[in-house]
Amino acid sequence: MTTTEEFDTAVLHSLRLKGRASTSSIAAAIGADEEIAAAVLEANAAKGLVLLRSGRISGWLLTPEGRTNIGERISIEKSTVDLAVMGALYDDEFLKLNGKFKELCTHWQLAGGKAEVVETELTTIHEANLILLERFGASAPRFTKYVARFVSAYDRFRGGEAAALLQPMRESYHDVWLELHEDLLILLDRQREEDD
Known part of the structure; x- marks a missing residue:
């Protein structure tokens, strides 16, 4: 900026x-x-x-x-963005990844917050998320700014900071994920689904 x-x-x-x-x-x-x-x-x-x-x-x-x-x-901003592309990415890719991330969060909580239980799952989701963010960014460049925040939370979690996965108001992976989801909903004029 x-x-x-x-x-x-x-x-x-x-x-x-x-x-x-x-x-x-x-x-x-x-x-x-x-x-x-x-x-x-x-x-x-x-x-x-x-x-x-x-x-x-x-x-x-x-x-x-x-x-x-x-x-x-x-x-x-909406007048400069390809909303059809963003909507298709949201429907076809983000929502699937969102479901996987919610499952990971549940898995983590049920396992008593043991990092090793979700490390492989998180890495898979994280890598797919970074690719998706670049694709979002091709239509709406500001979405690429989420990359650094997700990488920071991921690295902190892998470095032993358990709070970096789910703890609220700590710039955790979950915090950033919620903001990304809300950002997409605002851009696309969508409402959050009941299970989100």
Whole structure:
């Protein structure tokens, strides 16, 4: 990202996906230094697009104006994306991979969180996921930005950090997966299925 508008869009969209997030979480999601993310968040707060809540559940969130603003930006993006290709990839490949990832998560939980039980499964899913992200990125380039986040979570898990697979709000593989899924649903104007 090189322009203020691109940073703004990335920050606002990340908050739309996350709901509420810390500065460090936003920085990780958009691939920026925390200082840059903080400056972008403060600038958007001054415009009334985001606000910082303090208290027991603190973090940044979109204002109604911010939600409208990012909705308009995504609508513009949709006009530049081959939605037929994205929809076919979602239906034919992502949903199958999503099912496999859900099974892996269940397997992991039933096995008491033992890494060796799911390592082979995760590697297979991870490799297929990276290929799929590149294919998504051919139509909508910003989807390639998920690659680094998935690789980081995968490497941390393989390096012994058990929380990097499923723990919420830790930039875990599952966290990133949920955001990717929500991002695709928004782009394609789809609703989440009952079993998702």
